[in-house]
């Protein structure tokens with residue numbers, strides 16, 4: 147996949163498929179499944195690191211996870227997610243962080259959240275030669291300021307603010323836009339106004355592509371998920387079942403069986419007994 151391929155898919159009306167991944171086996175299954183793009187989201191904070199929200203994850207943690215994904219990926223484009231506090235303060239800080247994601251983790255693009263000052267940061271990163279993905283609508287890094295994890299743009303004024311942010315990010319040179327948790331009507335109004343592809347998550351069927359969190363779509367954790375999540379597998383149940391069976395077989399001495407056991411070289415066992 148190249149950036150040109152993404153634009154071509156949008157022009158041809160072919161949906162772009164993106165999924166998150168956070169480690170080497172996750173990258174490999176995404177690759178074999180044939181996705182177009184992989185995002186190492188700062189959702190890693192919750193999905194793999196056990197934090198309460200995305201704000202806690204550090205650049206070093208994200209780089210470690212992203213580099214592992216890079217080693218498992220060849221065809222799909224790799225997007226790194228700039229974590230909270232790693233790009234907002236100045237253009238220089240934003241460029242330095244984005245460069246780490248390229249140099250140390252091999253990202254093809256980096257993603258940042260919000261409009262406002264993030265538009266300037268996006269412009270600076272693009273000027274430094276690194277393709278940028280914008281992220282508007284529900285922006286989890288600043289969810290507290292948005293009134294929590296809830297759909298954005300349900301009122302027309304709020305929807306226009308989301309659309310303004312999206313237009314400003316395109317103007318700043320973003321290659322792609324993620325729009326999260328907005329009514330389908332907002333996405334339908336936005337997409338014709340933009341030249342760049344729009345990847346939706348909880349943003350209806352009118353986006354140019356979709357992204358979901360690996361752990362959400364594969365059912366890797368228990369508990370409730372957001373309204374927009376569809377579970378395509380129940381890996382948590384499968385994993386618990388597998389480990390329970392293993393535990394039972396160890397306790398019953400059914401595992402290991404002969405086929406899991408090494409034998410000594412011929413004749414050596416008899417000598418050992420002597």
Ligand code: KIV
Pocket residue numbers: 166185186187188189190227324326347357358359
């Ligand atoms: O961190 C993440 O997983 C994301 C996607 C949900 C777009 O930003």
Ligand code: NA
Pocket residue numbers: 187188189200227
């Ligand atoms: Na994110």
